[in-house]
Amino acid sequence: MLDIRWIRDNPEKLDEALRSRGAEAESARLIALDEARRTHIAKLQEAQTRRNSASKEIGAAMAANDPAKAEALKAEVAEIKSFIQTGEATERELSEKLNDSLARLPNIPLDDVPVGADENDNVEVRRGGEKPAFDFQPKEHFELGEALGGMDFETGAKISGSRFTVLRGQIARLERALGQFMLDLHTGEHGYTEVQPPLLVRDEAAYGTDKLPKFADDLFRTTDGRWLIPTAEVPLTYTVADDILAQDALPIRMTALTACFRSEAGSAGRDTRGYLRQHQFYKVELVSITDADSSLDEHERMTECAEKVLEKLGLHFRTMVLCTGDMGFGARKTYDIEVWLPGQNAYREISSCSVCGDFQSRRMNARYRPDSDRDTRFVHTLNGSGVALGRALIAVMENYQNADGTIRVPDALKPYMGGIDVIGE
Structure with missing residues (x-):
């Protein structure tokens, strides 16, 4: 399996290697899959960070005798938890799709391998x-x-x-x-x-x-x-x-x-x-x-x-x-x-x-x-x-x-x- 980080850094080398093996270019599709996965992971991390801070704010609101704010924060935390649960399943789906695509990619030929069709x-x-x-x-x-x-x-x-x-x-x-x-x-x-x-x-x-x-x-x-x-x-x-x-x-x-x-x-x-x-x-x-x-x-x-x-x-x-x-x-x-x-x-x-x-x-x-x-x-x-x-x-x-x-x-x-x-x- 190829390293997606190497693919991000060397998209043209990947496509050239694939074409030399009689396969179609794949770098754009793979990088797009990886970008979607990484963007989604970033949103999950932001949501987890906000959930933690909102949970602390609930305690502060209760201590300040501000039940309305506390209830609003509880509703926000519940919404974030729902997003995280759904988002974790989405992350698994995106990772599986990327990994399956990577698993179907052939290896990269060494530079001294002759280029040919058959x-x-x-x-x-x-x-x-x-x-x-x-x-x-x-x-x-x-x-x-x-x-x-x-x-x-x-x-x-x-x-x-x-x-x-x-x-x-x-x-x-x-x-x-x-x-x-x-x-x-x-x-x-x-x-x-x-x-x-x-x-x-x-x-x-x-x-x-x-x-x-x-x-x-x-x-x-x-x-x-x-x-x-x-x-x-x-x-x-x-x-x-x-x-x-x-x-x-x-x-x-x-x-x-x-x-x-x-x-x-x-x-x-x-x-x-x-x-x-x-x-x-x-x-x-x-x-x-x-x-x-x-x-x-x-x-x-x-x-x-x-x-x-x-x-x-x-x-x-x-x-x-x-x-x-x-x-x-x-x-x-x-x-x-x-x-x-x-x-x-x-x-x-x-x-x-x-x-x-x-x-x-x-x-x-x-x-x-x-x-x-x-x-x-x-x-x-x-x-x-x-x-x-x-x-x-x-x-x-x-x-x-x-x-x-x-x-x-x-x-x-x-x-x-x-x-x-x-x-x-």
């Missing part, structure tokens, strides 16, 4: 690994998975509907191996603490991590009002809500392997075949909580940690900085890592690493106390995929396939595969 304006910053060479036409993952009996889309649909899949046998084990490998890498080499968070969260957690109110249609909700997490970013980041952290406790780095749930609202017709876009999937998430001065360096570090997963798996990838029009709602800057899928002959996103500044922490009231300052400041939050298991599974299957439809196990995963070197032999 994914076509994203900018490549580097590549890693080499594309594999095949002396046969590589297949897509769902062709390989179905032939091996390891990907059962029909049974998944029978059980739960479209965009659900049953994995079996060595393919199921391969996905599990990917998750264990990633957790071991991030905790053993990258300094993240493994966390096993709840998969159901309250409104406050979804709101605090900017998923509500804007993305309610993208989430699944239970009958008791909780939300299934779309990513472990939500519970991991919310662990510091309402906290005041010591600066020397930062950065806090957390990782989790969890199921994730997304309704995929608005994605009808996209990636309907295969395992690429599911309602339920698994992902290793990376979350960092930092002070204000360290977040940009932490963003580069987090992205490198995600890239290291693909490097160790021997996968070719490219890292893109997203333009303003393609960036996520809560991000100030985002790197997408796109892995090469030879079956599709295309790059597909496998990780997204974002720095959010204090956008989420204002909503969560998560703060730290600088070593040299008595005042608190809002922490900065970052999140990234380290990486999505389903898409990593697809990438391994397509990049390590053999002409006979079997799949070689990458060296990094062999310790987790119980002696299996080739799937399907």
Whole structure:
């Protein structure tokens, strides 16, 4: 959430940022809402001050044996009390309207984020690994998975509907191996603490991590009002809500392997075949909580940690900085890592690493106390995929396939595969 005081001082910067993200200018409307709220609060304060002084004047009038004045003052106090009661409800309505408007505003891009309309304006910053060479036409993952009996889309649909899949046998084990490998890498080499968070969260957690109110249609909700997490970013980041952290406790780095749930609202017709876009999937998430001065360096570090997963798996990838029009709602800057899928002959996103500044922490009231300052400041939050298991599974299957439809196990995963070197032999 953006600070209304910053908006009052920087209306043109806000509107320029919103336009760069494909949104309409909002500063005039927001400032008018804030002005109405502040004017009303001033009137309430004046009324409260007058009520207090009039109450004292009643006593003075009674002492002076002036009952007429005392009755007039009592009538005035009663009128003021009625105004205050009504006015306090109006103040709540005005504050809620302003806060709701602020909650729907996207974050402000950093100055070095390229301005653009959509994914076509994203900018490549580097590549890693080499594309594999095949002396046969590589297949897509769902062709390989179905032939091996390891990907059962029909049974998944029978059980739960479209965009659900049953994995079996060595393919199921391969996905599990990917998750264990990633957790071991991030905790053993990258300094993240493994966390096993709840998969159901309250409104406050979804709101605090900017998923509500804007993305309610993208989430699944239970009958008791909780939300299934779309990513472990939500519970991991919310662990510091309402906290005041010591600066020397930062950065806090957390990782989790969890199921994730997304309704995929608005994605009808996209990636309907295969395992690429599911309602339920698994992902290793990376979350960092930092002070204000360290977040940009932490963003580069987090992205490198995600890239290291693909490097160790021997996968070719490219890292893109997203333009303003393609960036996520809560991000100030985002790197997408796109892995090469030879079956599709295309790059597909496998990780997204974002720095959010204090956008989420204002909503969560998560703060730290600088070593040299008595005042608190809002922490900065970052999140990234380290990486999505389903898409990593697809990438391994397509990049390590053999002409006979079997799949070689990458060296990094062999310790987790119980002696299996080739799937399907």
